Amino acid sequence: MIIVNFLILARFLLVDTGILFIFASVAFAIFCFYCLSKKKMRHKSWMLISVALFAIAIYQSNNFFDLGIGIPRKFSAENWAKTEAVERHFMVDDLLQSTNIIGLTEEDALALLGTPDYIHTDDLLSYIIDQPFDESTLDFHLNQGIITTYEIIPEH
Known part of the structure; x- marks a missing residue:
């Protein structure tokens, strides 16, 4: 053995x-x-x-x-959609810098990022952005259907 x-x-x-x-x-x-x-x-x-x-x-x-060779680092809705959830962490910085996330409606965020793959409630949209064993997420907090804050949660 x-x-x-x-x-x-x-x-x-x-x-x-x-x-x-x-x-x-x-x-x-x-x-x-x-x-x-x-x-x-x-x-x-x-x-x-x-x-x-x-x-x-x-x-x-x-x-x-997870060196990220061949994985997009520039955010676009197309890149986000075609990239596996566990590899999205490579483009999160660009997403947060290039897009005015705060103030987006829930519908606009869903159009931009697609359906959340972790949590989708009335006050939270949560997307997995890192390896499955870490389950790091990008969380968008909603108030009356508008994104008010976001945070990156390292591990759950």
Whole structure:
């Protein structure tokens, strides 16, 4: 049982995080540079393998560490709608700076941001903006159907 747990942890740390691919690409690049310098390798095309391994490492790291590569940071209703709820934190700052949220009616906020994915009551619109295990939310407080304040709640 201990060996199985160790193998699961090793797979998680080495593969899921991209660390294995980072080490493999760096080691292979060093090997290629050594062979090229000693003229044991004629073609520089072997370096492409190292670059490919490094690209895989970046992709894996992006998924695991939530680096946000390829996720919109500029707010627009279209970007908000097409971005998964757990990745919206990348554009919250732009949303709050570029849009006059205070004073919007509930209908205008729903048109801009869509239906809240966490809480929707008469006095609160709450959108998930971060990872599911954190459940950070962007909360808009309503008074008579008008947004009066907002806050970012780090964890629930």
